[in-house]
Amino acid sequence: MEEVTPIFTVHNLWIMIATLLVFIMHLGFANLEIGLTRSKNSVNILFKNTLIISIGILTYALCGFNLMYPGEAFEGAFFGFAGFGISLSEGWNTPAYDEGYTLYTDFIFQAVFAATAATIVSGAVAERMKLIAFIVFSFLYVGIFYPMVGMWSWGGGFLDTLSTPFYDFAGSTLVHSTGGWAALVGAWMLGPRIGKYPNGKIIPIPGHSLPLAAIGVFLLWFGWFGFNGGSVLSANPGEVSLVFVTTAIAGAAGAFGAFFASYIKFKTNDLTMVLNGILAGLVSITAGADAMGLIDAFIIGLIGGIIVVFAVVFFDMIKIDDPVGAISVHLVCGIWGTLAVGIFGNEAGWNQLVSQLIGIGVVGVFCVIGSGALFFVIKKTIGIRVTEEEEIEGLDISEHKMSAYPEFN
Amino acid sequence: MEEVTPIFTVHNLWIMIATLLVFIMHLGFANLEIGLTRSKNSVNILFKNTLIISIGILTYALCGFNLMYPGEAFEGAFFGFAGFGISLSEGWNTPAYDEGYTLYTDFIFQAVFAATAATIVSGAVAERMKLIAFIVFSFLYVGIFYPMVGMWSWGGGFLDTLSTPFYDFAGSTLVHSTGGWAALVGAWMLGPRIGKYPNGKIIPIPGHSLPLAAIGVFLLWFGWFGFNGGSVLSANPGEVSLVFVTTAIAGAAGAFGAFFASYIKFKTNDLTMVLNGILAGLVSITAGADAMGLIDAFIIGLIGGIIVVFAVVFFDMIKIDDPVGAISVHLVCGIWGTLAVGIFGNEAGWNQLVSQLIGIGVVGVFCVIGSGALFFVIKKTIGIRVTEEEEIEGLDISEHKMSAYPEFN
Amino acid sequence: MEEVTPIFTVHNLWIMIATLLVFIMHLGFANLEIGLTRSKNSVNILFKNTLIISIGILTYALCGFNLMYPGEAFEGAFFGFAGFGISLSEGWNTPAYDEGYTLYTDFIFQAVFAATAATIVSGAVAERMKLIAFIVFSFLYVGIFYPMVGMWSWGGGFLDTLSTPFYDFAGSTLVHSTGGWAALVGAWMLGPRIGKYPNGKIIPIPGHSLPLAAIGVFLLWFGWFGFNGGSVLSANPGEVSLVFVTTAIAGAAGAFGAFFASYIKFKTNDLTMVLNGILAGLVSITAGADAMGLIDAFIIGLIGGIIVVFAVVFFDMIKIDDPVGAISVHLVCGIWGTLAVGIFGNEAGWNQLVSQLIGIGVVGVFCVIGSGALFFVIKKTIGIRVTEEEEIEGLDISEHKMSAYPEFN
Amino acid sequence: MKKIEAIIRTGKFEQVNKALSKTSCKFMTTMEVRGFGKETIKSQSYRGTTFDVGFIPRTKIEIVCKDDELEEILTAIKENSKTGEVGDGKIFVSDLISAYRIRNEDRDNDAL
Amino acid sequence: MKKIEAIIRTGKFEQVNKALSKTSCKFMTTMEVRGFGKETIKSQSYRGTTFDVGFIPRTKIEIVCKDDELEEILTAIKENSKTGEVGDGKIFVSDLISAYRIRNEDRDNDAL
C-alpha cells in the first residue's frame, strides 16, 4: 500500500475544493434561472434545482460513476458498466488509486459535475414543463445518458482511442453540449410559452429579477474556476494557474464580446446579454482551458460572447423558446469551444479538428435521439407540459400551491 | 521547536478553508431566516445575524476558547477554564501545537462554529423577540453555555471519558442540539406570533421570499462540507473525502425524504419542506459523518428528511411557533443523528448507543435549564418580547426605524 | 530548473484560492451597491460591476501587471513598465519564479485585486454617472493609475525604498484609498443626486433592498480572508492563520463600533451603519493584518467602526453624496488603517508613522490629481452625468431600456 | 345602488373582512393605498438622518351595494375598523348609475 | 360624462386592452386590486397546512368617457373579459361632474 504523501494530500485537497466550487454552481444556475423567468414560476424552478443536485449525487452513486468510469476492461468501448454502487478498491485512499485523489474525491467531484447536465435543460424548459416529468427526465438523463457520453472520452471509451483522441478538457461537449442538446430537444418538443410568439411576432417575457440573474452568473464564474481548474485532476501549480488565467480571460472577453455585439446589433446595453456573454466565454474555453495561451483564450471567449448574441436571436427567430438562453450558451458555445481546440493552442491541427468534429457529431446524434426518446416516452405516459390554465396561473400555485413572494403579488 | 512541514501546511490550509466555509454558513442562516419570515422583520433578522457572528468571534476570543478547551488539567471534568484571552504557547504555529493546525487556526475554526448555536435560536424566536434581549442572550449563550457543553466531549470533559466515549463527530448534539434546545425554550417562553394560532387553528404565515430561503439552504449545504470536513481536523485525503461523500449523500437523501413524506402526507410539493429536508439530512449525518458508509449515510439522511416533516407538524400541533423550523431541524434531527451513531456505521453498538443517550440527555437537561434561566432573567429584567403594536407594525420599523424594501411596501 | 515541491504546491494552491475569494468580493460589492441604491438603477449598477471585473482582468493582462511589477530594473522608481502582455519567464511555474506561486497565479491574484479599485468608485458615483463615462474611467484608472500606485510600494518603487519602508500589507492605502480618493473626486465632480440636498437639508434616499446589502457585506467579509490572507503570498500556517484571526476580529469589532456609535449618536439600530462598520473594520486592519495582535486588531477595528459613522455624517454635511458610503469606508478607514500600522503592533514607531504619512500623502495627491484629470477630460468630452430627466426616470430605462424587477414596478 | 369606499388601517382589515362576511355584502375589492392625513407619522431613520415618510400604508375597500344594504355595511365597517385613535380613516358613499355582471346578462341590483 | 370601473380577471387584461384600443376609448387607468367574492379560491399550502388566501388578484380598469361612447366601451369590456365561469368580475358606471386635462385648459368632454 502506498503512503499518503504531502503532495497527494495537496492534490486531493484541491479536487475536494473544486468539488465545492462546482457544487455552488448549482446555486448559480438556480439564481440565473429564476432571475430570467417570471416570479410565478420561481418556486417550481427552485424545487427542480434543489432536486437536481440531489438526483445527481444519488444516481451517480447508484450507477453513474460506474457507467462513466467502468475501468480498463471497457477501453475503446461504446458502453461499459462496473456494477451498481461504489466499491472500495484496496488503496482507494492512497496514490495507488490515483496520484491526484482518493476514490471518494474522484466520485464526489464527478457527481457534482453530473447534475450540471440536467440543470442546463431545466433553464430551457422552464415555466411550462410538468414537475414530475422533469424529475423523471433528470433521473434518467443524469443517471444513464450523461455518464454514457462521458465514458466515451473521459472514461477511456472510443472517442479516447481515436488515433488523434477527441479532446475535451473539462467538458464543453461532454457536459455543456450534452445538456444543451437535451435543452434544445426539450424546448422544441414543449413548444414556446404562451404569449411568446403570438401571430409570428416575438414578445419578450422579461425575467423578474435581474439582480438574481447577475448573482447567478457571478457564482457560476466563481464555480467555473473549480470546474475547469479541478479538471486538471491535481493541484499542479503551473497547470492549474494557467487554467485559472484562461478561464478568467475567456469569461471577461465573453462579457465584452456580448456587450459589443448586442450594442452594435440592437443599440442597447443589454445586461442579460452581457451575463450570457460571460457564460458563453466560459463554456467556450472549457474544452481547451489547459491548452491555450492568453491571447487564444481572449479570442475564444470574445467569439463565444459574440456568437451567443446571434444564437439567442436565431433561436427566437425559429421560435424555439429558451427563457434563459441555455441552448445558445451551452450547446452553441459548447460546440464552438470544442472546435476551438482544433484551431487554437497546443492541440490545434487538422487531425484534431476532425476528431473534434467526430466527437461533436457523435455526441449530438446520441443526445438528440436519447433525449428525444426520453421526452417522447414521458410525453406519451405522464405528459410533459402543464395545462394552459396552470401555465397562466404559474407553476408555483398549480404545482406547489405556494407563492415565491407571497407579500408582493 | 518542530519544523513547519509541507503536510502540516496542507492540513492547516484545509482547516482555514473549512473556517471560511463555516463562516459563509452564517450568510446561509441569515438568508434562510429572512426568506421564511415576513419582510417587515427582515432588517431585524439581518441585524441579529450580523451581530451574532461578531459576538461569536469576540466572546470566543475573550473566554469561549479557553472554556471549551481548558487543557489537560480538566480532563474528565464538567467545567474548566484556562483564563481570558488567547495566549500564544510556544510552538503555536508548528506541529508541536497540533499535527493539523496552528493555535490561531484552531481558534478561528472553533469561533465560527460557536456563533452557529445562537443563530439557530435566532430563527425560532424570529419576528417577536426584542433585539436587546436577543443580543444579551447571544453573548451569554455563545460565550459561556455553548463552550461549556462543547468541553464535555470535544474538550476532553466527562462525556469523553466515559468507558465508551460519547461520539459526536462534528456536533449534531454539541452544536445543533445545543442551539436547538435553546430555540425550543425560547419559542415556548415567547409564545407564538400574533395570528399564528387563533382559536386553536393553525394559520400559516408564509415567508416573504422563497428564493432567499433556497439561496440560504444552498449556502448552508456548501458550508457544511467545511463544518463536517473541517472536523476531521486535518486534510487527510481518505477521511475528508469520505466525510464529503457522506455529507453530500445525507443532504440529498434528506431532500428526498422530505419530498416524499410531505407529498404523501399533504399531497403537495412543498419547497420549504424540501429545504428543511436537506438541512435535516445534514444535521443528521453530522454526528457520524466520518463513521458511516454510503448506504448508512443515505438511510440516516432519508430518515432525517422524513422526521423533519413530522416534527414541523408536531410543533405546530403543540403550538410552539418556530417560523423557520429550527427546532425540527437542529434539535430533533440533532438527536436522531447522535443516536444514529450507535445504530449505523463503525461505532454502532449497545454501549455506544447508551453513551449517545447519556450525552443527549445531559446536554438536553443542561441546555434547557441554562437557556431557560437565561431567558427567564432577561424576561424579568429587560423584557423578552416586543409589544403587540410593535409586532404588528414589524420589528424593522419599531426596533430599527427602517424598512428592508422601502420601495416595495 | 527547480522542482515543483509539495510545499510550493500548497503555497500556490492557497494563493489561487485566495484569488477566488477576492473574485467573489466583486459579487459582494455588486450586491452592496444595488442594495443601498434605488431599484431604478440596479441594472446599471450590475452592468458596471460585471464589466469592471472583466476590465480589471483584461487591462491587467494588457499592461497593469507589468506596470505594477516592472521588475528590479525599476527599484526605487516612480514609474516602470516591463512591456505589454505577460511573458513567460523560464521557470515561471516553479519556485524559481517565487517560493509561493507561479507567474500565472501571481498575475491572476493581482488582477482580481486591481478591479477592486474601480468598484469602490462605482458605489460613490452610483445613480447619476453616465455608463460610458464610467467604463472609460475604469479602463484607465484600473489599467494605468492603480498599478502605478501599487508599484511604488509592492512593486519595489520609491515608497519601498524609504529608510523605513512604507508598510501596507494588503492595501489599505494602495487599494482602498486609491479607490477611495477617486470616489471622493468623482462624487464631488458629479454633484449630489437630485433631491438629496434640497435647500440645504439632507433627505435620505433609502436603498431598495437591505437584504441584498447584507448579503454583499457577508460576501465581502468572506472574500476579505482571501484579500488579506492571500497577501501573505504563501500558505505559511502561522502567518495566514494570524491574518485570519485579525481579519475576523477587526470586522467583528467594526460591527460593534458602528453599532454603539450610531446608537449613541442617533438612538437607532441602523443596519446600514453596522454593515458599513464591518467593512470599516476590515479596511482598517488591511494595512497591518499580519503585524497586529488580537487586542490591536480589536481596537483598530472598533475605531474604524466608530470613524465610519462620523465620516458618513460628515460627507453628508459637506454635501458630498455617496450613496453607499464608499468614501467613508475605503478612503477614511483606509487612511486610519495605514496610520494604525505606525501606532499598533510589530511595526509601530515614529519612523514608521512618518513613512505611513508620506505614503498616504503621496498616494492621495497623485490619486486626486490623476482621477480629477481623468474625470475632467471625460466631462469635457463625452460628458459625465446623465440628464436630469434620465436620472429621475432611472438609469435602467434610460441607459439600458430595461427594468431590474419588471413585475414589481 | 351605492358605492362605498372605505380607507382603513391595514392592520384592521382582517377584522373588517370577517365582520362583512356576516352582512349581506358578499363581494368587495381592496387595494393598498397610501394615506396622507392628520395621523401621527412614525419617523424613520437612515444613515444618521431622521425623516418622515409622510404617508401611512392603508387599505382601501370598495363595495357596491343595494341602497337598503348600505346602513348595515357601513355599521360593520365602522365598528370593526375603529380604534378611537387619530388615523382610523374615512368612509365615503357615492351614487352608482348601473352595474353589470360580466359573466352573464345580469344588471344593476341583480348584478351585485 | 361617465366613469366606468371594471374589475376583471388579470389574465384577461391583454385581450380587453386590445379590444378597447379599437373603440373610441383611447385612455384608461388600471391598477392591481384584490377581489373578494363568490369565486372559487384556489387554496394554498405552507409547511403542511392548507389555507385559503381569501382573495384573488384582479385588475381594475377605470375609464372616463363621453355619454355616447359608454355602450360601445361596455360591450368591448364585457365581451373580452368573459369566460362564463364564476369570477369574471363586474362593471360599475357612475356619473362625473367635470374633467380637466392638466396639460392645457381643456375641460369636460374636450379633456377626455
Place this chain on the structure above:
Amino acid sequence: MKKIEAIIRTGKFEQVNKALSKTSCKFMTTMEVRGFGKETIKSQSYRGTTFDVGFIPRTKIEIVCKDDELEEILTAIKENSKTGEVGDGKIFVSDLISAYRIRNEDRDNDAL
C-alpha cells in the same frame, strides 16, 4: 362634497403634495396606477427584441373636499403637475353623497 381623482406623473407627486399642504386639503389617498393613453411610451428592450411596455406608471390622488374648497384644490393640482407635455394626466370630479369619520360620529362636511 366632491371627490377629486387626479392622475398625475409620478415624478410630479412631491411638488403637488407640497402645494396641497398649503390649501385647505389636509388629507388625501394616493395609489400607484398604470396609465394607458396618448403619452409617448419609452420602449424597452430585452434580449434583442424591442417592445412597448404599453403603460406608464402614474400616481392617482383621491381627495374628498367640501364644495367650496374644490376650486382651490383643483388649481393647486393643475399648476403643480403640469409640464405642458403630452402625458400630464387628468383630473376628474364627481359628487359624493356622504362621508363618515370612522374614529367618531362625525359625518359629511365635519368628517373631512
